[in-house]
Amino acid sequence: MRILFIGDVVGRSGRAIVAERLPGLVRDWRLDFVVVNGENAAGGFGITELIYHDLLAAGADAVTLGNHSWDQREALVFIERAEKLVRPLNYPPGTPGRGVALVEARNGARVLVTNLLGRVFMDPLDDPFAAVEREIAACPLRDAADAIVVDMHAETTSEKQAMGHFLDGRASLVVGTHTHAPTADHRILPGGTAFMSDVGMTGDYDTVIGMAKDEPLNRFLRRIPGGRFEPGGGPATLCGLAVETDDETGLAAKVAPVRIGGALEPAVPAFWAA
Amino acid sequence: MRILFIGDVVGRSGRAIVAERLPGLVRDWRLDFVVVNGENAAGGFGITELIYHDLLAAGADAVTLGNHSWDQREALVFIERAEKLVRPLNYPPGTPGRGVALVEARNGARVLVTNLLGRVFMDPLDDPFAAVEREIAACPLRDAADAIVVDMHAETTSEKQAMGHFLDGRASLVVGTHTHAPTADHRILPGGTAFMSDVGMTGDYDTVIGMAKDEPLNRFLRRIPGGRFEPGGGPATLCGLAVETDDETGLAAKVAPVRIGGALEPAVPAFWAA
Amino acid sequence: MRILFIGDVVGRSGRAIVAERLPGLVRDWRLDFVVVNGENAAGGFGITELIYHDLLAAGADAVTLGNHSWDQREALVFIERAEKLVRPLNYPPGTPGRGVALVEARNGARVLVTNLLGRVFMDPLDDPFAAVEREIAACPLRDAADAIVVDMHAETTSEKQAMGHFLDGRASLVVGTHTHAPTADHRILPGGTAFMSDVGMTGDYDTVIGMAKDEPLNRFLRRIPGGRFEPGGGPATLCGLAVETDDETGLAAKVAPVRIGGALEPAVPAFWAA
Amino acid sequence: MRILFIGDVVGRSGRAIVAERLPGLVRDWRLDFVVVNGENAAGGFGITELIYHDLLAAGADAVTLGNHSWDQREALVFIERAEKLVRPLNYPPGTPGRGVALVEARNGARVLVTNLLGRVFMDPLDDPFAAVEREIAACPLRDAADAIVVDMHAETTSEKQAMGHFLDGRASLVVGTHTHAPTADHRILPGGTAFMSDVGMTGDYDTVIGMAKDEPLNRFLRRIPGGRFEPGGGPATLCGLAVETDDETGLAAKVAPVRIGGALEPAVPAFWAA
Numbered sequence A, B, C, D: 001m002r003i004l005f006i007g008d009v010v011g012r013s014g015r016a017i018v019a020e021r022l023p024g025l026v027r028d029w030r031l032d033f034v035v036v037n038g039e040n041a042a043g044g045f046g047i048t049e050l051i052y053h054d055l056l057a058a059g060a061d062a063v064t065l066g067n068h069s070w071d072q073r074e075a076l077v078f079i080e081r082a083e084k085l086v087r088p089l090n091y092p093p094g095t096p097g098r099g100v101a102l103v104e105a106r107n108g109a110r111v112l113v114t115n116l117l118g119r120v121f122m123d124p125l126d127d128p129f130a131a132v133e134r135e136i137a138a139c140p141l142r143d144a145a146d147a148i149v150v151d152m153h154a155e156t157t158s159e160k161q162a163m164g165h166f167l168d169g170r171a172s173l174v175v176g177t178h179t180h181a182p183t184a185d186h187r188i189l190p191g192g193t194a195f196m197s198d199v200g201m202t203g204d205y206d207t208v209i210g211m212a213k214d215e216p217l218n219r220f221l222r223r224i225p226g227g228r229f230e231p232g233g234g235p236a237t238l239c240g241l242a243v244e245t246d247d248e249t250g251l252a253a254k255v256a257p258v259r260i261g262g263a264l265e266p267a268v269p270a271f272w273a274a
């Protein structure tokens, strides 16, 4: 089964490359399942219902979020009817929306998608390890899901790597998001789970984590806000992770980074090349 | 001019691959200058004088540090006589050692090496932007240095990227260290400075940021220390950034990631292949 | 019912004043119930079984802890047999010891004692609000407990005050601990719960939060550890909160700060003066 | 010389009690110098020029700020002409306004007022210890100033107490601000400097640090903003510290807390009672 995970889509520039390139990738790579992190899709902050549907239209089968989930207040409402929109699982009970979704793939497979928020240097939330343990126990790989995709939205590499090892052999892939810089440590862990500390953002890299350089630099230098953060308007790099799972085990058989367009060195999975 | 920057060497496993592979790289790639981050070289925590000399013997022309600079107390003493050991520049006045060094390269060039500590989610120190500004004004590229190497030891991608843009056109390379996961965003910024959010560690990647998995996982799950952190003992990946500078401008002409050995996907600079 | 809550006992100096003065206070003020926070009792870091029993012998009916609970590793073991030792409730399931205890007071009343750890600027733990909600639902004031004592061990005044209001009318007293400086905002909240943002430490105040001045000052000035933190050895101030509850409602009828000995302005509850 | 320091004035309710009570206190207590922290005076966030002048009109001789200095953008402009408005000293060079002011008191004395921002759990800024050291060296007590007032705006008691000891014998008073809860540890340190970890806010205490309870509680419980923070509208407590200095030494001779109105236990300096 062929899964593509696309990292934090940032603003108009990030949305544009998804709209332009994802339909072709789905077709050319014969993708079975696509997950897109959309927490920064609306001007860098949160997501709207319109954008959510645009991402689905471009080929996303599920959309995950992060610490910016609620920056667009409408997300608190429309998430209830957005069955493929997955917010962090470890928010308090009663939070709108769902932290896990079992979604049907193009090939008919059942894919469990979850989104977790790390806690180190982030807001205090309930334990993401305990939370995902419960969900995976309730819907284990092979028995109840043909693939399990975990988006670990966290600041530190340590917390993300710990999550990878924690779920090794029990999830198809564990990918980090949030830092907006792709890591080059993609690999299959000893137990068979594909892992990458961070898939990077899908946005303009000639920026500071997606935001036009001036205001971030101003804040680092002067410590006083001089204006709003605005997403960079240059061409985006679509960043992600390509994972081919073994249909028997649901675990990863092949893994490769994806970087298309923009300022970064290009990368595509050789094993899916036509 | 050919410069290789090697990321945080972690413990015995990290030191072993540097000792084994670096002499050959210096020879085969005809390197002019090698910088090694050694803040985790001694059992994962700090550096000893013996290890410092071993790194020089293996081919390092300068050794940088970070938030673990003083974990081995002897560093506070021997750093005074270790002319190629560079601790973070933005420690308070009066801190032992030096935060910047002008070192002669194999080709006779003068290389300014500095080490900065970020402040976001790290200990409070003086402003790294203001500190490096002063040093570069005092020893500018071309006029007083043939190359300038900046090791920005920081937690967040935003602070590292901001530093890259801040120095773009004024340093030969700005590389991030500290997160122990290499990023895949190596590139030459518009002004000519080579940049990479983090070069990654030189250590065993089948770990949590270099430490054997059990104790980090224990702490994330139980929140109570169960023992000491010990570096992973498996084979290390040597991680770094290869930069070829233009002798006229001192800026970057070519840049490529380096990953040798261990669990990560290999990478070497095609432009230096024999 | 007369309840005295004594704040973080720090080191030998703090233990000495508890041993010397608490027996007399129990007798003179005819106290029904005494809670002592003991997280810093052993040299400033954690608690030993011997010290726990010394605190009971001096008059404590229950001993609470905090972020330093496990600094003395023996606490992980002896806490299982220490029925009046209450560690933070919101540690993960499976943590040794108990986060809540129903203890019989001298007057035969049932007192529920719990200890919570805040999360702002502290280690990530589960939600203290949700945790205490469950315990109080299971053992409500009047129905199942004659008094409820909540030790909210937290860094920020905002989180402590929010907890006070959250439990107002449902607990007899909510007191903050951890900052080691008593606040002067003791009062009865509108719903009847006694509150104080922090009761302060029981230790030597001619220090930095209980520790001899030199090393804390060294670290603020030089950012490099110069040695261990050692508790101040000067005379301690016993700091606490005196609460008289209404026997009908279990809520607070009178509240007053207690400061005895050492460097701070003395305070004793006028309403208990002989 | 008689000095009154009034803690963070929060919103309309805080401003009202200052306007109502401060003129009478200046007269009845024959105050020579009044400092008011105004960082939360405008709706809880920052200060306007109009409010600054209202505070002066009520009797303030100097107004200090804190981390909320620039919440009202006009402060970046009018602070240049507001000679008695003191923003944190340890902002970067080039920050509008002044971090220290030498102000003439009613009795003709020269009073040096400075405002410092702590760094623990706060934004990264330059070292407040080094910054205040420079200013006090340039304008030492007795030689160049008849009194020195230091407002240490910081989160932790440790950093505030360290500052108190650091300046003991060199400043007339070091008072903490920012936590919005007055501490009861007011005293004269061994070297003669009056100290209090936090003077508390001047605002409505039936709140969460000055803000109406609902939204802070909502955020602690649900972790999702539900609206804006609004200052509590109930009666405020005016909180401060009264210090009488010795005219020969400029050091503190007497110290007492001030709490007038609202929900807290009242306190006035017995030594100034008519």
Ligand SMILES: [Fe+2]
Binding pocket: A008, A039, A040, A066, A177, A178, A179, A180
């Ligand atoms: Fe993001």
Ligand SMILES: [Fe+2]
Binding pocket: A039, A066, A067, A068, A153, A177, A178, A179
């Ligand atoms: Fe994020």
Ligand SMILES: [Fe+2]
Binding pocket: B008, B039, B040, B066, B177, B178, B179, B180
């Ligand atoms: Fe490191």
Ligand SMILES: [Fe+2]
Binding pocket: B039, B066, B067, B068, B153, B177, B178, B179
């Ligand atoms: Fe580091």
Ligand SMILES: [Fe+2]
Binding pocket: C008, C039, C040, C066, C177, C178, C179, C180
């Ligand atoms: Fe404590």
Ligand SMILES: [Fe+2]
Binding pocket: C039, C066, C067, C068, C153, C177, C178, C179
């Ligand atoms: Fe504590």
Ligand SMILES: [Fe+2]
Binding pocket: D008, D039, D040, D066, D177, D178, D179, D180
């Ligand atoms: Fe404030």
Ligand SMILES: [Fe+2]
Binding pocket: D039, D066, D067, D068, D153, D177, D178, D179
């Ligand atoms: Fe503040």
